[in-house]
Amino acid sequence: MAEIQENNSGKGKEGKGKQKKMTIRVDFTPMVDMNMLLITFFMLCTSLSKPQTMEISMPTKDTQEDMQTKVAASRAITLLLGEDDKVYYYLGEPNYQDYTSLKETTYTPDGLRAVLLARNANVVARINELKKKKLDGEITEEEFKTQSTEIKKDENAPVVSIKGTDESTYKNLIDALDEMQICNISRYAIVPIAEGDLWLIKNLKSAGDLGKNSEMAQN
Structure with a gap:
């Protein structure tokens, strides 16, 4: 609130002709209450905003060994997260002779995602068809979740092993996991990288020169 105070020091006739001095004082106290109401x-x-978390199920040693031995070669894909x-x-x-x-690729849509x-073309096509049914109202959300879970259990669906090198970053791992969902x-599964995997990367960078006289390539 603004308060105006008049200051007239002159008396009688001496005060006539002199301009009155006014002091204006603004009281900001009501503004504090208004700010608190707005807040x-x-x-x-x-x-x-709620924090978003990603649930990662880390496999046990037995699960890793079982996965590596029982998965058919035609279904297995191994990702090696490198530097830069x-x-x-x-x-x-792994083929140490060739x-x-x-292969080297990127995290772009036409890179790892395309691979x-x-x-996983068969599963993706069936999931997309199921999404269309949900949008058309033919199935409920619960039915969509149940049926999509069964579709993803396709015995011909790929099984991916994700292995990170010391030069890879946490962001690289998150990007790879995002592609699994997409x-x-x-x-x-996220599994430790093997010595042979590191050798494959070095051999690729050397265009096969590393493997010419290597025992690993000969074996």
């Missing part, structure tokens, strides 16, 4: 209003009416946001992969079992069996979608990969 309270926005706190009650605005939804606070590079990602390498090979299909089936350095071109290890996974191609290997491509409807239900069977995947």
Whole structure:
């Protein structure tokens, strides 16, 4: 609130002709109450952002060994997360004689995602058909979840092993896990990288020169 105070020091005739001095004082106390009301209003009416977490099921040693021995080579995909946001992969079992069996790609949609979608084309097509039924109202959300879970259990669906090198970053791992969700990969595991996998990366960088006289390539 503003308060005006008049200051007239002159008396009688001497005061005539002199301009009155006015002092203005603004009281900001009501503004404090208004600010508190606004803060309270926005706190009650605005939804606070909730932290998003990703659940990662780490396999046990027995699970890793079982996965590596029982998965058919035609279904297995191994991802090697390298340095500078590079990602390498090979299909089936590692081929130490042919350095071109290890491929290099990126985390872009036309890179790793394209590889996974191609290997999981049947499951992806069936999931997309199921999504259309849900949008058309033919099935409920619960039915969609139940049926999509069964579809992802397809015995021909790929099984992915994700292995990170010391040069890879946590972001690389998150990007790889995101691609598992986008491509409807239900069977995947984060496993320690083997010495042979590191050798494959080095051999690829050397265009096969490393494997010419290597015992690993000869074996």
